[in-house]
Amino acid sequence: MHIEATPRRRRNLVSLTPLIDVVFILLVFFMLATSFLDWRSIAMDLPGQGGEVSGEPTALVVRIGADAAVQLDGAPLEGLEELEQAVSSALQQEPDRLVIVRPADSVRLQQITRVVERLQSAGAVQMRLDRGGE
Template sequence: MRLQAYTPSPPASNRLALRPRRRQLISLTPLIDVVFILLVFFMLASSFLDWRSIELNTPGTSQGGERLEGTLLIDIRPDGLRLSGETLSPEALILRVVELLAKDPERRILVRPADGVVMQETVTLLDSLSAAGVTDLSLIAPSAN
């Protein structure tokens, strides 16, 4: 009888190491799913409000020589609102403007925000004046004081 030496086979981990590994393909399906879910989320979370615009008269080259008699000047300052130099609350200012426009509907209104005034205050006042029926409304730059 002849004896042969036993040689064990290589372990399974070595057998796998001997074979060339195949690269796994990255699937784009989950990425596309996430993009569509985000798209739907932002579409549903967005608000599509009906934005209102405020009509303003912009100064042109021909407006330099216009008469300013009877024009109302509203100053928006950090300490409050002033109508032709008189400090008023926003409600009182709107009432006074409506009262003055009832006497003379052709009156022009100039709104001048001061430096340091938050833009939202100016927009709120312009919106309130527009809602009160003011049609001849102009926004002017602050004076250089």
């Protein structure tokens, strides 16, 4: 009896190329569709009813001028460091005090965020954005 030798090159029977194609397509999909961004959020109260300008009598008022200058309760401040110190000492007696941020109309959100993050690190819990910066 004569038995033929089994062919040795069995491995090539299933081609790997389609598999690689599919895996590459999946890879490209996940590379494009996933995002690695971190997100943070800052809680803000919405502006007061009827656009009243006075607001609560006890609130601290931070104004941001069009030139990015900051004022706390009407007194001009040198910079954001000084704002942080002033606000944190004002909040010492009354930590729940509302802080109202009043930016001028042309101020950009990035600038508002810089001020708001200072307020937050000064310990402000209640913050509100409102009109009337200038």
